[in-house]
Amino acid sequence: xxxxxxxxSAPARVDEDRTALNKESIKHAFLDNLFYxxxxxxxxxxxxDYYMALAYAVRDRMLQRWISxxxxxxxxxxxTVCYFSAEFLMGPHLGNNLINLGIYDTARQAxxxxxxxxxxxxxxxDEPGLGNGGLGRLAACFIxxxxxxxxxxxxxxxxxxxxxxxxxxxxxWQVEKTDKWLRYGNPWEIARPEWCCDVKxxxxxxxxxxxxxxxxxxxxxxxxxxxxxxxxxxxxxxxNTANTLRLWKAEAPESFDFGTFNRGDYYGxxxxxxxxxxxxxxxxxxxxxxxxxxxxxxxxxxxVSCSLQDMLRICK
Numbered sequence: 001x002x003x004x005x006x007x008x009s010a011p012a013r014v015d016e017d018r019t020a021l022n023k024e025s026i027k028h029a030f031l032d033n034l035f036y037x038x039x040x041x042x043x044x045x046x047x048x049d050y051y052m053a054l055a056y057a058v059r060d061r062m063l064q065r066w067i068s069x070x071x072x073x074x075x076x077x078x079x080t081v082c083y084f085s086a087e088f089l090m091g092p093h094l095g096n097n098l099i100n101l102g103i104y105d106t107a108r109q110a111x112x113x114x115x116x117x118x119x120x121x122x123x124x125x126d127e128p129g130l131g132n133g134g135l136g137r138l139a140a141c142f143i144x145x146x147x148x149x150x151x152x153x154x155x156x157x158x159x160x161x162x163x164x165x166x167x168x169x170x171x172x173w174q175v176e177k178t179d180k181w182l183r184y185g186n187p188w189e190i191a192r193p194e195w196c197c198d199v200k201x202x203x204x205x206x207x208x209x210x211x212x213x214x215x216x217x218x219x220x221x222x223x224x225x226x227x228x229x230x231x232x233x234x235x236x237x238x239x240n241t242a243n244t245l246r247l248w249k250a251e252a253p254e255s256f257d258f259g260t261f262n263r264g265d266y267y268g269x270x271x272x273x274x275x276x277x278x279x280x281x282x283x284x285x286x287x288x289x290x291x292x293x294x295x296x297x298x299x300x301x302x303x304v305s306c307s308l309q310d311m312l313r314i315c316k
Contacts, residue, residue, distance in 0.1 A: 019061045021103050026110040029057035048184055050116055051094070051124040054107065055187040058097050059233075066233040066242040073152050081146060081153040082311060084304065085139035087283060088157050088245060089131025093188045093232075095122045100235045126181040129163015130247070132283060147236035147243045156307035158299060159189075159230050159247035160283045189230045189247075195313065197227040197306040198253075201298065225276045226251045227306035248306045250279035 018029070033053040034040055040049045073080065098104040108118040131137065139155070146153035165176040202222025210216055227248040235242045252272045261269035278295065279302050287293045 019064055021061065021101065021106065023106050023110045023113075026057055026103070026107055027114060029060060030054055030110065030114065033057055047120060047124045050111075051121045052184070052187055054111065054121055055094055055125075058094065058101065058103075058107075059187060061101055061103075062097060062233045062235050062242055065235060065240045066244070068240065069242050070244075078152040080314075081151060082307070083139065083142055083146075083153060083155045084307060085135065085155070085157050086300065086303070087131035087133075087136035088128075088139045088143065088155065088247075089133070089136030090128050090140045090245075092122065092125040092127050094125050097235055100237050102238055126184070128186070129160055129179045129181040129283065130157065132164050143234050143243065143245060144236075147234045147241055148239060150236060150239055150241040153243045155234070155243070155245040156303065156310075157245070157247050158280050158283075158303045159249040161249075161277075161281050164283045186230075189232045192229045192231055192246075195229050195310060197229075197248075197309040199225045199227055199302050199305045201225065201301075223272070223275075224253055225279060225302060226253055227302060229306070229310065246307075246310065248280065248303050250276050250302060252276035 019025075030053050033056040034042070034045060034049060037056055038045065038049045038052055040046075045053075072078075095104070098107050111118050111121065131140065139157075143153065143155040161182060163179040163181055166179045168175045168177055200219075200221035201224070203220045204222075205217050205219055208216050208218060228251055230247050230249060232245040232247070233242045234245050252275070255270070255273040255276075257269045257272065279299055285292050285295050285299075287296055
């Protein structure tokens with residue numbers, strides 16, 4: 001394992017107007033994002049719009065460090081620690097990133113001058129449904145610490161659509177409801193469909209003979225699931241280094257069967273899409289039934305296969 005040499009932290013061009021860390025620059029970026037990304041003006045904006053506008057302003061200031069870090073690692077040929085975990089209990093991103101950038105108080109003043117309360121915006125963020133307990137928190141601490149120590153690192157996991165669940169008490173009983181943490185989108189992640197990986201499941205083996213009449217066996221998979229990576233920058237505390245958390249979303253290669261649809265089987269037309277995407281719907285699906293146990297195993301196989309393929313791609 002190697003780290004960046006002393007004094008060779010990934011450079012950050014923080015003096016540019018677009019990503020400057022002063023109060024006026026943050027205010028300007030906030031209003032730009034509200035208008036150009038959220039498509040709102042203050043009279044119509046909701047707290048979620050304001051949160052998203054500030055989140056994108058903060059992310060812009062992280063991207064310089066993130067891209068510069070990746071460029072430095074590539075130039076130096078740095079060895080990279082790859083950390084695999086089924087869950088990452090990261091907690092809300094906005095407050096943590098403001099602290100790591102050293103602009104928490106500056107951002108508070110900027111939004112206050114626009115008539116907003118930073119604490120209310122922080123409370124608006126939906127916590128990422130990517131972890132549940134000690135294992136997820138430990139993984140998050142590792143990935144944060146590696147960035148702060150400026151150790152080249154890449155975290156691999158699953159991009160759960162619904163996470164675990166939201167708990168409500170009805171008539172004295174726990175009721176589990178869907179945790180739709182992605183309903184407004186996730187301003188911290190960037191999709192990388194160009195690095196899609198194919199993961200093969202099921203099928204059978206076939207015997208064949210090569211040109212030298214030697215007996216061979218090959219695997220013919222039953223179906224293929226695409227793994228789409230989503231990258232989130234993980235910024236270290238008061239350093240310019242930002243590592244990556246790469247999470248995999250499952251998708252069907254063909255999400256819609258037009259022929260089946262035209263034959264009137266409207267549900268059958270999307271069967272493959274539903275079956276594939278179930279892999280990354282929920283963290284720790286109920287395993288009381290055999291199918292639940294299979295789904296958990298398929299989840300692990302899916303994200304490990306995607307991650308190993310990605311590591312080989314990076315090494316080429």
